[in-house]
Amino acid sequence: MNTLLKGQVAVVTGAGSGIGAAVAVALADAGATVVVNHPNVPAPAEEVVGKIKSNGGTAIALGADVSKEDEVIGMFRDIVAQFGTVDILVANAGLQRDSPFIKMSLADWQFVLNVNLTGQFLCAREATREFLRRGPDSSRSVATGKIICMSSVHQVIPWAGHCNYATSKGGIKLFMESIAQELAPHKIRVNAIGPGAIKTPINRVAWETPAAEAALRTLIPYDRVGVPEDIAKAAVWLASDESDYVTGTTLFVDGGMTLYPGFATGG
C-alpha cells in the first residue's frame, strides 16, 4: 500500500478480469477509491472488489455497458452521488472478435468499434464533464483530472485477421491525442498505455501451451510474455502526480514488441 493516489476516486472500465482487474487492484493499493466497472456481469467484478477490500482498500462494482450512452451517463451519475466526484478514468474495456477481412461480419466490425472506441469516447466525455464541474483541487491532485486510455501495440502494428481491433486501437491513438491537446489548458491529462502481449483471457491461445508461448516470444525482444501487473504499475504512475508533465503520450509496455523484432537480424 502506498499513498500516491490517496483520497482520489478512480473508475476502471472492464475491470472484472485481465488488465482491468490488475489496474483496479493497483490503484486501490495506491490509496484510490476504485469503481470496478463491468458490462453487467457482476460476479467477476465482485471478486475484484473482494480482493481490494482484503488488501485494506475501498472499492465498489458498478455495471454499465460502455458502448451505451445512457448506461455510461448513469454510471457517472451514480459515482458522483456516492463519492462526490471522479479524479481518474482508466478507459480499459476492450475485446476482440477476430476473423479474416473478407469474412468479417458488419456485426463483428461494429461490436468491436462500439466497445473499444465509442466506449472510450463516452467514458472520457463523462469523466471530463465531471472534472470540469468540480474544477481544480490541489488537495486531491495537481491535475484537475487524469484519463488513461487502454490502447495496444496494435495502434501502430497492423494486424492481419484483426482489422476491426487494430482499427479501434489506431482510433484510440488520435482520439487520445486530440482530447489531450484540447483539455491540457484545463489541466486535464490524457495518456494511453500500449500493452504488448500480456497473459490475459483475451489472448489465451497465444500463450497457453509452451509451443504457443515460444512462438509469441519471438515477437518480444525482452523475451518474456507480460503480466497484467506490468500494465498496472504504468497505470498508477500515469494516474499520479509523479507524471504531472506527461500528457498526450502513449506509454508502450510491451517488452519491445514495437521495435520491429524481425529487423534484429534482417534488413
Ligand code: BGC
Ligand atoms: C491483443 C492481444 C495480443 C497483443 C499483442 C493485444 O492488444 O489484445 O490479443 O496478444 O495485443 O499482439
